Amino acid sequence: MIPAPFDYVRAESTEEAIALVGQHGDESKFIAGGHSLLPLMKLRLAQPSVLIDIGRVTDLSYVRDAGDHVAIGALTRHMDVETSEVLREHAPLLAHATSHVGDPQVRHRGTIGGSIAHADPASDLPAVALALGATYVAQGPNGTREIAAADFATSYLESALADDELLTEIRVPKMNGAGWGFEKFNRRAQDWAIVGVAAWRRNGDAGVALVNMGSTPVLATGVVSALADGASVADAAQLAADGTDPQPDLNASIEYRQHLARALTKRALDIASS
Amino acid sequence: MTSLFEEVAPSEDDNIPVRRVEVRLNGERRAAKVEPRLLLAHLIRQGFQLTGTHTGCDTTNCGACTVLFDGEPVKSCTMLAVQAHGHEVTTVEGLATASELHPIQEGFKDEHGLQCGFCTPGMMLAAKALLDHNPNPTEDDVRWALSGNLCRCTGYQNIVKAVLWAAEKLRDADPGAAEGGDE
Ligand SMILES: Cc1cc2nc3c(=O)[nH]c(=O)nc-3n(C[C@H](O)[C@H](O)[C@H](O)COP(=O)(O)OP(=O)(O)OC[C@H]3O[C@@H](n4cnc5c(N)ncnc54)[C@H](O)[C@@H]3O)c2cc1C
Ligand code: FES
Ligand code: FES
Numbered sequence: 001m002i003p004a005p006f007d008y009v010r011a012e013s014t015e016e017a018i019a020l021v022g023q024h025g026d027e028s029k030f031i032a033g034g035h036s037l038l039p040l041m042k043l044r045l046a047q048p049s050v051l052i053d054i055g056r057v058t059d060l061s062y063v064r065d066a067g068d069h070v071a072i073g074a075l076t077r078h079m080d081v082e083t084s085e086v087l088r089e090h091a092p093l094l095a096h097a098t099s100h101v102g103d104p105q106v107r108h109r110g111t112i113g114g115s116i117a118h119a120d121p122a123s124d125l126p127a128v129a130l131a132l133g134a135t136y137v138a139q140g141p142n143g144t145r146e147i148a149a150a151d152f153a154t155s156y157l158e159s160a161l162a163d164d165e166l167l168t169e170i171r172v173p174k175m176n177g178a179g180w181g182f183e184k185f186n187r188r189a190q191d192w193a194i195v196g197v198a199a200w201r202r203n204g205d206a207g208v209a210l211v212n213m214g215s216t217p218v219l220a221t222g223v224v225s226a227l228a229d230g231a232s233v234a235d236a237a238q239l240a241a242d243g244t245d246p247q248p249d250l251n252a253s254i255e256y257r258q259h260l261a262r263a264l265t266k267r268a269l270d271i272a273s274s
Numbered sequence: 275m276t277s278l279f280e281e282v283a284p285s286e287d288d289n290i291p292v293r294r295v296e297v298r299l300n301g302e303r304r305a306a307k308v309e310p311r312l313l314l315a316h317l318i319r320q321g322f323q324l325t326g327t328h329t330g331c332d333t334t335n336c337g338a339c340t341v342l343f344d345g346e347p348v349k350s351c352t353m354l355a356v357q358a359h360g361h362e363v364t365t366v367e368g369l370a371t372a373s374e375l376h377p378i379q380e381g382f383k384d385e386h387g388l389q390c391g392f393c394t395p396g397m398m399l400a401a402k403a404l405l406d407h408n409p410n411p412t413e414d415d416v417r418w419a420l421s422g423n424l425c426r427c428t429g430y431q432n433i434v435k436a437v438l439w440a441a442e443k444l445r446d447a448d449p450g451a452a453e454g455g456d457e
Contacts, residue, residue, distance in 0.1 A: 001332050002278075008293065008310030008356050031357075038352050039334055041311075051310065055357060079346070103422025104400065105337060108346045109353070190421045 003041035007050045014139055017054050017166050022141055024050040026163045031055065032075060032114035035106055060113070060168055063087055069135075072170045074113025079104070081112055091172045093180040093200055097128045100182070103190040113167045119152070119159040119216070122192050124184065126153060127217040131198040131209035134172045140165035153216035178202035181268030184211070185260055187251065194251045195260040197240070199268035204228060208269070213244040213261055223265060233273055237266035278309045279321040295359045299324070300368030308355045315339045317355035318365060326366035326395045330424070337423030340396035341365050347403045349422070366395035369402070377443040378402055378436070387436030389427035397423050401437040409445055413438065 009024070011017035021028055028050035031037055040046040054060075060075035063084040070090050072081065081087060082099040101107055101115070101124055115125040116136060126149070129136075134149040138161055147160050154160060161167060180200040184193045196211030197220075206227045208220040222239035241258035248254050282294070282305055296305040299322060306321055318327045318341065330338035332351050339351040342364035350363075369376035378398045381387060388394045397420060404411055404419035411419070416437045417430075425433060 002313065002316075003311045005309065005311055008354070031354075034354065034357065035334070035352060038354070042332070051354075053357060103337070104403075104419060105340060105347045105349045105422040106334065108343070108348050 001042040003038070004044055004047045006041075006048055008053065009050065010053045011057055013057060014060060014166060014168060017052060017057060018139060018141055018164065020052045021164045021166075024052065028052055030117075030166065032111040032117075033077065033109040034114075035102070035110040036114060036118040036120065054166070065090065066171070069171045069173045072112055072172065074116075074167045074169060075111050076113070078102075078107035078110045078112065078115075082107065087172075090174040090176075091132065093132065093175065093182060093198060094125070094128050094172055096180075097124050097182045097184075097198060100124065100184055100190075112170055116152070116170060117159065117161060117167045119154075119157050121153070121156065121214060121216050121218075122212045123217075124182075124193060124196055124198075124211055127196060127209040127211040128182070128198040129170060129172065130217050130219055131200060131207040132172050132175070133207060134170055136167055137169035137171065138162075138165040139168045144168070146171075150219060156215040175200060176202065178205075179272040179274065181271030183264040183268045185264055195246075195257050195264060197261065197264040197268045199265065199272050201227070201269065201272040206269075206272075208240070208265060210240065210244065210261055210265075213241070213246045213257060215245070215247075218244055220261075220265060223269075227269075233269040234266060237262055237269060240265035278312045279317065280307045281305070281321065282307050293356065295355050297358050297360070298362045300364055306355075310354060310356050312355045313351055314341070314353040314355050314358050314363070315350040317358070318350060318363070321355075324365050324367050328392055328395060330392065335424065336393070337396045337400065338393050340399045340423060342368075342399050342403060345403065345406065347400045347422070364399065364402075366398055369398060376402075376440075377447070378405070378440040381436035381438075381440035381443065382433070385432050385436040385439050387428065387433045393423060393425040393427075397425065397433055401440065404437070405441055405444060409441060411438070411441055 029048035031051045060073040062073040063086050064071045065086050078098050078101050087095040130149045136147045178200040182198050184196040193211045199208045206224050208223045210218040220240050222242045223236045226236035241261040246257040315329050318324050328338040330336035334349050334352045340347050341350045344362050416434050
């Protein structure tokens with residue numbers, strides 16, 4: 001399978017990437033690791049006329065301790081997130097979940113920024129970032145702005161990013177010793193999640209988000225408020241599928257996905273509470 | 275496919291036009307003019323005529339097209355040739371020398387790590403990346419490292435044995451490396 005023809009330009013810096021997208025317009029697309037975009041282009045489900053390669057913008061590849069949060073450059077590869085000592089210490093939920101994205105080859109190419117920007121509800125990292133209350137930094141021709149993870153995904157594969165904006169940084173609040181659990185249910189090792197749950201708990205606080213339970217990653221707000229009101233994990237987890245709108249496919253019906261959301265939420269919270 | 279590709283002489287020119295791709299392929303500088311949509315797997319196979327890199331699924335699932343990109347395993351069916359510009363690519367042809375098999379290749383031979391052989395180049399390169407980082411892998415480490423590579427013949431047991439065999443052989447050949455590794 002070969003993609004439809006397109007023109008190809010390389011950006012060496014953030015500024016150049018933004019200038020290039022301004023020049024080439026909305027028929028152009030950024031390519032980071034290409035591990036979401038190229039499969040779509042090979043199937044000709046995506047046919048950008050110009051690819052702007054940001055894969056070499058190495059100044060966007062970093063993991064930094066930034067006081068109350070960890071700052072991760074958008075071009076940081078999954079493999080570097082998974083093995084980052086800073087993240088293992090301060091955001092172990094993200095480091096662990098990233099080690100379960102695809103397989104080693106995928107993790108050597110795919111980037112955290114591509115994963116977030118692609119806004120695929122079946123992806124693990126958008127839900128993890130949502131559970132942790134992450135903030136995204138976007139840079140466009142008029143400067144930079146912050147977007148809360150909760151405001152980012154707008155619908156299936158659609159986000160609050162403008163076409164001429166580059167996602168530059170992911171800011172993940174430090175977990176400060178919170179307990180956490182990540183449950184990804186799939187049929188084969190290294191597959192996409194049929195349903196996934198990312199959860200953390202610290203004193204009275206908690207965060208729970210769901211993978212593949214709707215057209216965007218979903219915050220399980222009912223579960224979190226039940227926990228805050230003193231409900232048991234078992235009772236709170238029963239609310240995990242409330243208000244979700246998962247799609248049926250070859251792997252799972254709607255009912256089965258909702259059952260999985262409840263069961264996996266309980267498991268993830270049990271681990272987070274232990 | 276030939277219409278997407280034309281091999282040209284390597285150049286010293288820093289100001290390389292975008293659709294010119296120059297890579298260090300198995301240690302040797304190779305350059306080509308390509309359409310941006312040419313996949314790395316096709317540059318290697320049809321362009322540079324190194325057919326040891328297989329394409330099985332063409333959908334990033336099977337790992338048969340695995341090559342080492344700057345030493346790390348990637349699926350060459352899911353990379354554009356232009357993305358490889360300026361980088362190092364190692365294919366299975368880069369493992370053996372003219373006279374000697376690489377210990378990983380010996381391991382696959384000794385432990386019957388292949389039947390039809392279709393998955394084998396990708397398996398061996400994923401294994402090489404593992405052993406480069408971790409000279410002392412456990413069986414679980416090997417299975418995890420090969421989890422992006424499918425085999426429809428062997429049932430995997432002998433592939434895992436082959437990699438562990440190679441790890442031991444490499445450790446024996448270079449005892450210092452066993453402490454090395456960067457895990
Ligand atoms: C076989 C396979 C298995 C996978 N399994 C999983 C899995 O289990 N879980 C999971 O979560 N993911 C999985 N993935 C997806 C993988 O994580 C991708 O790497 C990731 O979704 C996209 O990152 P990328 O860098 O490859 O983005 P690209 O494919 O390069 O880009 C994706 C989209 O985001 C845009 N984009 C990229 N970077 C930026 C940026 N900085 N600013 C603005 N826009 C940007 C691009 O224009 C494009 O539209 C899998 C992929 C494959 C091929
Ligand atoms: S051919 Fe590339 S992963 Fe199967
Ligand atoms: S030996 Fe036949 S696919 Fe692995």
